[in-house]
Amino acid sequence: MNTSGLNQSAYANAIASEYPNTRSNSMKKDERVNKQSASSSEKLNDVKGRTIGEPKLSDKALKYYEQLKKKYSNMEFVLVSPDKKAEVERNKGMYASSKELLVLIDSDKIERMAEDEEYRKKYEGILTNATSQMQMMKQKLGTNASKVSSFGMTFDDHGNASFFAVVDKSLAKQRERIAAKREENIQTRKQEAKRAEKKKAEEQAEAKRTGSAAEESGEAEMIDKSHKVTVTAKSWDELFRKIDAVVMSGMADSMMTAGERSIGQNFDFAL
Numbered sequence: 001m002n003t004s005g006l007n008q009s010a011y012a013n014a015i016a017s018e019y020p021n022t023r024s025n026s027m028k029k030d031e032r033v034n035k036q037s038a039s040s041s042e043k044l045n046d047v048k049g050r051t052i053g054e055p056k057l058s059d060k061a062l063k064y065y066e067q068l069k070k071k072y073s074n075m076e077f078v079l080v081s082p083d084k085k086a087e088v089e090r091n092k093g094m095y096a097s098s099k100e101l102l103v104l105i106d107s108d109k110i111e112r113m114a115e116d117e118e119y120r121k122k123y124e125g126i127l128t129n130a131t132s133q134m135q136m137m138k139q140k141l142g143t144n145a146s147k148v149s150s151f152g153m154t155f156d157d158h159g160n161a162s163f164f165a166v167v168d169k170s171l172a173k174q175r176e177r178i179a180a181k182r183e184e185n186i187q188t189r190k191q192e193a194k195r196a197e198k199k200k201a202e203e204q205a206e207a208k209r210t211g212s213a214a215e216e217s218g219e220a221e222m223i224d225k226s227h228k229v230t231v232t233a234k235s236w237d238e239l240f241r242k243i244d245a246v247v248m249s250g251m252a253d254s255m256m257t258a259g260e261r262s263i264g265q266n267f268d269f270a271l
Helices: 003-018 022-040 059-071 082-090 107-115 117-147 171-195 198-227 236-254
Strands: 075-080 101-106 148-155 161-168 228-233
Touching (some): 075 082, 101 117, 117 161, 161 236
Parallel strands (some): 101 148
């Protein structure tokens, strides 16, 4: 009779009776591993709306992202793929928005915000604060607020936000030229109306008005491209100071001659 087999069996039974949770704990651990494996192989989804690169989100992250956009409807979110983060950071002034604030955020952060409650609270707190800060910024800027074509914000990998603005130094001067041109056209049409028949004068005025509108539109486009400056800051107060500095430099330029502007007038307001 083989007593060793009986002894081993008795030993195993004794261990099982003394530590009843050993097998249960092992099974639970296996279940967790299986769940993690299933999560890592979960199908990723394409994202609707503005994107840079080809960002993808899991089902849970996609649902959260849609909720986030609805919650902060005054902001325009642009989702960035991880491989495009550095490029976007360098060229963020290129991405304008018609809404109050442009938010450039990468898909990795959205995934973590969907899973980590504390992480989500931190980022949403920054977004909530940005809404009130935007209103205060515009009040402080006064009429200069109209010279900012876009406000935006980004986040680094440590949860720190940075803010940026695209300032068009030409906007004030451009409006003055368009207003003067419009007044000149009005006077011209009046003179023509006196010298010619009513119908002929109306046709000439309409043709001239159409031509002037096209001319003004083309001029504005050219000015916009050559006078836009992107400023970046780590706080709203710093952003305000930099916007103010750019606007002041634009006003100084408009008072100088072409020769004066060409001498020592190079400024770098972007970080």
